[in-house]
Amino acid sequence: MIFKNLHMFDDEFIPNKIIGREKEIYDISSAIRPLFNKMPGQNLFIFGPPGTGKTLCAKHVLTEISKSSKKIYPVYINCWVNRTRPAIMYKIMKSLGDFVPRRGISPDEMIDDLNRTLSDSWGVVIVLDEIDKTEDREILYDILRMLNTNIVLIGISNLNSFEIDIDDRILSTYSPKRIEFKPYSVNEIKKILEERAKYALSPGSYNDDVLGLCAAIGYNAGGDARVALNALLSSAKEAQMNNMEKITTDIVNKVRQELFVRKHVNDLKGLEKKVYDCIGNGKTSSEIHNLFPDVTERTIRNILSKLINKNMLKRIKLNGNRYRYVKR
Numbered sequence: 098m099i100f101k102n103l104h105m106f107d108d109e110f111i112p113n114k115i116i117g118r119e120k121e122i123y124d125i126s127s128a129i130r131p132l133f134n135k136m137p138g139q140n141l142f143i144f145g146p147p148g149t150g151k152t153l154c155a156k157h158v159l160t161e162i163s164k165s166s167k168k169i170y171p172v173y174i175n176c177w178v179n180r181t182r183p184a185i186m187y188k189i190m191k192s193l194g195d196f197v198p199r200r201g202i203s204p205d206e207m208i209d210d211l212n213r214t215l216s217d218s219w220g221v222v223i224v225l226d227e228i229d230k231t232e233d234r235e236i237l238y239d240i241l242r243m244l245n246t247n248i249v250l251i252g253i254s255n256l257n258s259f260e261i262d263i264d265d266r267i268l269s270t271y272s273p274k275r276i277e278f279k280p281y282s283v284n285e286i287k288k289i290l291e292e293r294a295k296y297a298l299s300p301g302s303y304n305d306d307v308l309g310l311c312a313a314i315g316y317n318a319g320g321d322a323r324v325a326l327n328a329l330l331s332s333a334k335e336a337q338m339n340n341m342e343k344i345t346t347d348i349v350n351k352v353r354q355e356l357f358v359r360k361h362v363n364d365l366k367g368l369e370k371k372v373y374d375c376i377g378n379g380k381t382s383s384e385i386h387n388l389f390p391d392v393t394e395r396t397i398r399n400i401l402s403k404l405i406n407k408n409m410l411k412r413i414k415l416n417g418n419r420y421r422y423v424k425r
């Protein structure tokens with residue numbers, strides 16, 4: 098048995114220990130802290146390359162808030178999934194205390210209702226992950242203006258020049274403090290893997306060399322913890338499939354050659370290319386499968402996980418066990 102707990106490799110899994118991001122977590126918490134004294138907080142813009150822990154740290158801070166106060170409302174929105182103004186508004190309203198918008202009422206009335214719900218709150222923290230995917234920047238202005246309570250708006254993006262797309266009026270209302278997430282060092286990635294392996298894999302099924310090699314793969318991919326975790330996961334699956342008791346560096350090397358060579362879109366062939374091309378602005382696996390009725394679901398799933406490992410696609414969890422696949 099290689100695996101102890103497979104689901105700890107899910108991208109959405111929040112580990113108990115977050116390695117090497119103490120300062121960033123402190124900075125995010127500090128921006129929110131004034132809300133606890135019913136004072137305005139500081140808006141933030143978090144940026145950095147893929148797999149550097151931006152989403153993880155933001156979600157961690159939201160969880161801490163909900164543990165320590167019932168008066169401060171956390172809201173997390175992934176703008177890949179909710180891109181339009183109505184979708185984002187609806188999501189905010191739904192997240193804020195089971196607020197159910199009534200049919201046939203105008204947006205203004207809805208906001209009035211919402212403000213009544215929030216009348217004794219100390220503040221709202223809204224994380225807009227992948228903020229550059231919003232179709233309409235005006236939503237930032239709306240969010241910052243619509244509630245009669247203190248709001249901390251936290252935008253997250255891979256781009257550091259996002260502000261260029263925002264007009265001055267919106268920017269002067271948002272005026273975020275910028276927090277940069279730098280690529281991880283190879284040692285930090287190795288510690289992340291050690292910590293995860295301890296709980297997710299059986300003791301004795303891996304060794305230091307295996308973790309070091311996976312860490313190097315993540316480091317070479319741009320200091321990306323996700324790539325390193327996926328390298329370890331794929332190697333563990335490969336070992337398990339071959340009925341081996343241990344993951345070896347040979348397996349990691351084999352998996353690396355098969356999966357982690359970042360391909361160019363033009364190098365994709367056959368079904369792999371068709372699947373990649375059909376994704377457009379993002380699709381769920383069943384939407385993708387429906388386009389290829391002659392192919393088994395398993396084949397589609399394998400292609401999708403290969404494309405993820407090649408860093409060409411990303412998976413975002415919807416409700417339940419559903420995922421949306423988007424291009425990187």
Ligand SMILES: Nc1ncnc2c1ncn2[C@@H]1O[C@H](COP(=O)(O)OP(=O)(O)OP(=O)(O)O)[C@@H](O)[C@H]1O
Pocket residue numbers: 106107108109110111112114115116117118145146147148149150151152153154254255289322323326
């Ligand atoms: N410091 C860390 N400690 C433990 N796990 C980490 C750490 N940083 C990242 N991870 C893990 O790596 C994966 C990617 O992290 P995360 O999703 O936060 O990256 P991101 O910066 O939001 O990337 P993207 O820009 O692609 O959205 C997740 O599975 C997360 O749990």
Ligand SMILES: [Mg+2]
Pocket residue numbers: 151152153226
């Ligand atoms: Mg993210």
